[in-house]
Amino acid sequence: MADASLFEYREFAGDRDGPRLLITAGIHGDEYLPMLAVKELIDRFDSDTELRESLRGNLTLIPIANQSAYQRGHRCGADNIDLARVFPGTLNGKPTEQLACALSDRIRQSDFFVDLHTGGTELCVFPLAGYTLHEDRSILEQQRQLAVAFGLPFVWGTSAELQGRSLSLARDCGVPAIYVEYLGAYRELAEALSGVAQSRKPDHPLVAGCLNIMRHLGMLPAIEDPFTAEPSSVACDIVEDARPGAGHMQVAHPAPATGFFIPAVELGQSIAAGDLLAEIVSATSPVTHQVLSQQSGRVVVIRDYPRINQCDAVAVVAESFKP
Numbered sequence: 621m622a623d624a625s626l627f628e629y630r631e632f633a634g635d636r637d638g639p640r641l642l643i644t645a646g647i648h649g650d651e652y653l654p655m656l657a658v659k660e661l662i663d664r665f666d667s668d669t670e671l672r673e674s675l676r677g678n679l680t681l682i683p684i685a686n687q688s689a690y691q692r693g694h695r696c697g698a699d700n701i702d703l704a705r706v707f708p709g710t711l712n713g714k715p716t717e718q719l720a721c722a723l724s725d726r727i728r729q730s731d732f733f734v735d736l737h738t739g740g741t742e743l744c745v746f747p748l749a750g751y752t753l754h755e756d757r758s759i760l761e762q763q764r765q766l767a768v769a770f771g772l773p774f775v776w777g778t779s780a781e782l783q784g785r786s787l788s789l790a791r792d793c794g795v796p797a798i799y800v801e802y803l804g805a806y807r808e809l810a811e812a813l814s815g816v817a818q819s820r821k822p823d824h825p826l827v828a829g830c831l832n833i834m835r836h837l838g839m840l841p842a843i844e845d846p847f848t849a850e851p852s853s854v855a856c857d858i859v860e861d862a863r864p865g866a867g868h869m870q871v872a873h874p875a876p877a878t879g880f881f882i883p884a885v886e887l888g889q890s891i892a893a894g895d896l897l898a899e900i901v902s903a904t905s906p907v908t909h910q911v912l913s914q915q916s917g918r919v920v921v922i923r924d925y926p927r928i929n930q931c932d933a934v935a936v937v938a939e940s941f942k943p
């Protein structure tokens with residue numbers, strides 16, 4: 621058994637039977653809104669007796685899965701290993717590999733799994749819920765429904781081939797799972813600093829999304845007020861792309877040079893192949909590098925930081941792919 625003390629978690633057990641749902645934030649240490657949203661959920665279940673008594677099944681909340689990375693304010697922990705690349709981990713491996721091992725045990729003990737992310741310090745992601753295109757039709761359909769139920773504007777099913785992710789482990793042990801991405805960089809910081817993920821009404825989309833998932837799974841009663849938006853009926857754009865590499869956000873449109881980054885597109889914008897994504901300007905040379913989109917589709921990730929290093933991802937364009 622892996623060392624479960626490697627991360628802190630809270631568990632809320634309903635008096636009535638229901639599914640076991642695991643929600644994690646902070647797999648990456650520089651993604652703060654999900655941590656605040658999970659903290660808000662913990663505070664709410666602690667303070668709201670009615671909410672707690674209405675719970676069916678078992679809710680496990682991990683607000684900061686990767687403490688070492690959080691303490692550094694960095695994507696990776698002190699050993700500089702990306703936790704989201706080493707699942708299922710190794711019992712006696714490096715600290716991040718041991719952590720992946722302990723988190724894997726938690727995922728295996730769950731019936732459903734939601735992993736919350738943002739683009740981190742330098743990338744900004746269009747609010748989306750994603751899943752792997754699982755070969756098991758029943759799990760795939762459950763994942764689709766979870767992603768839609770979360771209630772964000774974009775739903776993205778991508779290749780089941782990506783390895784080392786929390787979702788790869790969930791895939792391998794047959795646990796229906798989704799990941800969520802919500803902004804990043806300075807837009808995330810602005811929301812985090814405004815306190816919007818905590819105790820504000822209406823709920824922040826990350827808080828609302830987790831509660832939507834619980835209603836969808838029958839863990840919380842449905843909203844009776846017909847004027848409250850029914851999350852599963854909110855129109856969202858659904859794209860599925862089974863090609864290998866789809867969904868890998870750190871490598872798309874690599875920068876041809878290091879320099880100042882000037883984006884030419886907005887997050888969520890639809891663009892055509894060949895359109896200008898961004899320019900990279902040097903401080904000392906008149907040469908400007910243009911980065912053109914390799915696909916037609918929707919800009920779901922854009923760098924949101926003034927500097928870019930050669931080979932860093934500029935943007936991800938989610939393509940409506942028809943095999």
Ligand SMILES: [Zn+2]
Nearest residue numbers: 648651737738
């Ligand atoms: Zn992340």
